[in-house]
Amino acid sequence: MTTQRKAGLGRRSTLKLGVAGALAAPFLSQRAHAAGSVNVGVILPLSGANAQFGINARNGIQLAADQINAAGGIKSLGGAKINLIVADSTSTPTTAVNVAQRLLTQNDVVAILGAFVSTLTIAISEVTERRGIPLLTMSFADQITGRGFENIFQVVAKASVIGKAQFDDTLAIAAASGQKLERIAIMYEDTAYGTSQAGGLRTGAKNAGVQVVMDEAYPLGITDITPLINKLRSSGAQAVFPVSYLNDSLLIIRAMRQQGITIPAIGGAAGYVIPDFAKGLGEYAEGVLSINLSNYDLAPNLTKAFSDRFGYFMVHEALEHAVCMSVLAQAIENAKSTEPDKLRAALHAGKFTNGWCAAMTGGAVQFDSTGLNTLSVPVMVQWRNNELVTVWPADVAKAKPVWKS
Amino acid sequence: MIAAIQALLDGLMIGGVYAVISIGLTLVFGVMGIVNFAQAEFLMLGMFTAYYAWAWLGLDPLIAAPLAFAVVFVLGAAVHHLMIRRVLKAPEVAQVFLTVGLLIVLENAALLMFGSGFKSVATSYQTSALHLGPLFISVPYLAAFLMSVACGAVLWLFLERSWFGRAMRATAQNPMAAKLMGIDSDRMHRTAFALGVGLTAFGGAVILPYLTVSPTVGDQFVVLMFTVVVLGGLGSVAGAVVGGLAVGIIQSISGLLFPIQMQNLVLFVVFIFVLAIRPEGLLGRAR
Numbered sequence: 001m002t003t004q005r006k007a008g009l010g011r012r013s014t015l016k017l018g019v020a021g022a023l024a025a026p027f028l029s030q031r032a033h034a035a036g037s038v039n040v041g042v043i044l045p046l047s048g049a050n051a052q053f054g055i056n057a058r059n060g061i062q063l064a065a066d067q068i069n070a071a072g073g074i075k076s077l078g079g080a081k082i083n084l085i086v087a088d089s090t091s092t093p094t095t096a097v098n099v100a101q102r103l104l105t106q107n108d109v110v111a112i113l114g115a116f117v118s119t120l121t122i123a124i125s126e127v128t129e130r131r132g133i134p135l136l137t138m139s140f141a142d143q144i145t146g147r148g149f150e151n152i153f154q155v156v157a158k159a160s161v162i163g164k165a166q167f168d169d170t171l172a173i174a175a176a177s178g179q180k181l182e183r184i185a186i187m188y189e190d191t192a193y194g195t196s197q198a199g200g201l202r203t204g205a206k207n208a209g210v211q212v213v214m215d216e217a218y219p220l221g222i223t224d225i226t227p228l229i230n231k232l233r234s235s236g237a238q239a240v241f242p243v244s245y246l247n248d249s250l251l252i253i254r255a256m257r258q259q260g261i262t263i264p265a266i267g268g269a270a271g272y273v274i275p276d277f278a279k280g281l282g283e284y285a286e287g288v289l290s291i292n293l294s295n296y297d298l299a300p301n302l303t304k305a306f307s308d309r310f311g312y313f314m315v316h317e318a319l320e321h322a323v324c325m326s327v328l329a330q331a332i333e334n335a336k337s338t339e340p341d342k343l344r345a346a347l348h349a350g351k352f353t354n355g356w357c358a359a360m361t362g363g364a365v366q367f368d369s370t371g372l373n374t375l376s377v378p379v380m381v382q383w384r385n386n387e388l389v390t391v392w393p394a395d396v397a398k399a400k401p402v403w404k405s
Numbered sequence: 406m407i408a409a410i411q412a413l414l415d416g417l418m419i420g421g422v423y424a425v426i427s428i429g430l431t432l433v434f435g436v437m438g439i440v441n442f443a444q445a446e447f448l449m450l451g452m453f454t455a456y457y458a459w460a461w462l463g464l465d466p467l468i469a470a471p472l473a474f475a476v477v478f479v480l481g482a483a484v485h486h487l488m489i490r491r492v493l494k495a496p497e498v499a500q501v502f503l504t505v506g507l508l509i510v511l512e513n514a515a516l517l518m519f520g521s522g523f524k525s526v527a528t529s530y531q532t533s534a535l536h537l538g539p540l541f542i543s544v545p546y547l548a549a550f551l552m553s554v555a556c557g558a559v560l561w562l563f564l565e566r567s568w569f570g571r572a573m574r575a576t577a578q579n580p581m582a583a584k585l586m587g588i589d590s591d592r593m594h595r596t597a598f599a600l601g602v603g604l605t606a607f608g609g610a611v612i613l614p615y616l617t618v619s620p621t622v623g624d625q626f627v628v629l630m631f632t633v634v635v636l637g638g639l640g641s642v643a644g645a646v647v648g649g650l651a652v653g654i655i656q657s658i659s660g661l662l663f664p665i666q667m668q669n670l671v672l673f674v675v676f677i678f679v680l681a682i683r684p685e686g687l688l689g690r691a692r
Contacts, residue, residue, distance in 0.1 A: 046521070047516050047521045048521065048621055049619065049621055051520075051521030051522060052521065052522040052523065055521075055522075190666055216664060216665055217664065217665070217666050218665040218666060219665070219666055219668070219669065221624070221625045222665070223616065223625050223626070223629070224415075224419050224656065224657075226415045226419070226543065226546070226657070226660075227412065227415070227656075227657055227660025227661065227665060227668070228660070228665055230408065230411060230412065230415070230660075230661075231660075234408060246523055246617075247523050247617050247619075250523070250525060250617055251615075251616070251617075254531060254532055254615065255543070255615075257532035258531075258532050258533060258534045258541070258543050258544070258545075259534055259541050259543075260534065260541075276522065276523065280523070280525040280527075280617065281527075282527045284532060
């Protein structure tokens with residue numbers, strides 16, 4: 001007891017503090033509302049291996065939020081402004097969980113956006129589901145919407161669908177150029193994203209009766225890619241489907257060129273569709289195909305604001321995170337409230353067509369009961385002169401695909 | 406058969422690089438008895454030095470490698486003088502805390518200074534390979550290997566032939582006797598530490614043409630470096646060379662026989678097996 005008193009934490013004073021806190025709490029939150037702002041949590045990997053993606057995504061969200069605020073904020077809440085609270089998840093799920101808990105308990109956020117890396121999003125979703133707070137994401141591993149969670153909303157298609165499109169579109173592009181694909185190679189990073197997308201590739205190949213002559217997972221942070229490329233060379237594949245983040249994508253394409261392997265490489269988004277890919281590879285990037293979840297050339301009138309402000313083209317993770325922000329704002333508008341239950345109902349009920357939603361394939365965002373956007377269709381893009389050009393499906397394509405590497 | 410020879414060749418080349426980046430670690434331990442957990446961060450600093458030499462001065466990383474060595478050598482001497490020197494006689498726990506702390510500080514300082522993205526250089530030979538009949542020899546790997554061999558040879562000459570090198574080995578063998586012979590042990594320690602981290606930085610610069618650099622690149626190498634050093638025998642320079650080549654070849658051959666995912670599993674199974682038979686490492690002296 002004496003030691004407690006010395007530390008200034010007697011039973012009575014603790015009680016007083018608690019009571020004071022309990023009394024003050026409603027006033028504190030009321031004051032936040034009176035100031036006319038809505039706190040939105042943003043969790044992204046801003047340091048570590050995937051930081052560049054996190055920074056891109058943050059830029060997208062920032063742009064969308066600034067546009068909403070400049071246009072008068074949330075009108076049904078009396079013009080309340082969006083107040084972003086950004087937190088760094090690093091690349092470790094435990095940290096992601098910790099910052100999610102912090103945002104929910106200390107910052108009173110109405111929803112969370114993030115976290116690009118599927119593994120991190122899955123970790124965060126456990127927290128948001130328990131607390132009943134909506135989590136809007138563009139991560140796309142199948143598990144994300146596959147667990148029957150009620151508070152998760154994914155604005156893009158899921159990995160197995162993307163992987164299948166990566167294969168089907170390639171087959172169609174090859175056929176359009178008079179080539180018949182018979183043997184393909186798949187290599188992927190053994191994370192949630194790589195594994196589920198490779199599953200989609202396999203399904204596509206099986207349905208089309210195409211032989212998978214190489215099917216190889218490799219660990220995150222691989223430093224020597226040569227054994228993988230040696231296998232590719234001796235496999236006799238006519239096209240290779242690598243699914244990876246940035247670092248590996250550079251190593252793979254370089255090692256292929258070194259060994260004189262000229263078969264087309266069709267990337268699985270992520271590392272294959274950001275400016276750093278072209279910067280790191282120079283001329284070797286030209287002609288590389290990749291599946292993508294959206295592309296900036298499909299909505300140039302919207303994405304120009306991004307390249308004007310940040311100095312590089314609007315990468316897909318920036319675009320889709322801007323869409324997350326836009327969808328959330330429209331849902332709050334419809335719900336006329338930031339209360340979790342009403343917000344969740346509004347997210348499930350609406351078909352969102354305004355703002356950034358128009359930049360998505362399908363032109364709108366609508367969630368099914370699992371929280372998956374049913375309207376999103378992956379597109380195939382190709383590197384041309386340091387720009388990403390949409391080349392498939394034919395009805396939205398900006399240019400004809402070139403089938404060579 | 407061709408595939409096996411190819412794998413052996415690839416493993417040998419990458420192993421030569423592993424050897425050079427690990428020699429520094431073993432040298433520091435051999436001379437000073439300190440396990441430097443921050444060693445891989447000096448690899449990262451070497452890579453960044455070479456990267457900026459390329460970006461700003463237009464120097465090829467292979468030419469910038471001696472520069473990376475020099476920059477990190479000076480930094481290493483300063484780190485030794487300001488920090489490492491003070492814990493030489495302290496309990497091992499203090500040494501571990503210091504070097505692990507240094508690791509965290511260096512990594513985060515690099516994040517602040519260089520940003521968190523991946524950076525890579527573009528060189529003319531980056532995507533070329535030599536054809537030896539059915540075999541491919543990647544030019545950047547070969548260049549890194551040759552530079553590593555040259556660097557190792559110079560180090561060997563220095564340690565074997567120069568007075569300074571002999572004095573350093575004397576300090577490693579018996580610090581008290583060396584002191585009595587008039588050797589300034591503090592100077593030896595400082596040089597050994599600076600040389601150790603400088604060598605690792607040199608290795609970082611020569612591998613830059615085929616890798617990318619980011620502030621967290623050290624994480625990918627730290628376990629590898631310790632594996633090489635312990636496999637070869639802690640404190641033995643020749644051991645680090647043998648260990649490096651062994652690790653490179655094991656990784657490469659296992660990639661041929663098993664899925665790539667099992668690369669490190671195979672490596673550590675061999676590692677445990679070797680340590681079970683020779684706890685002192687392949688070339689280590691029994692302690």
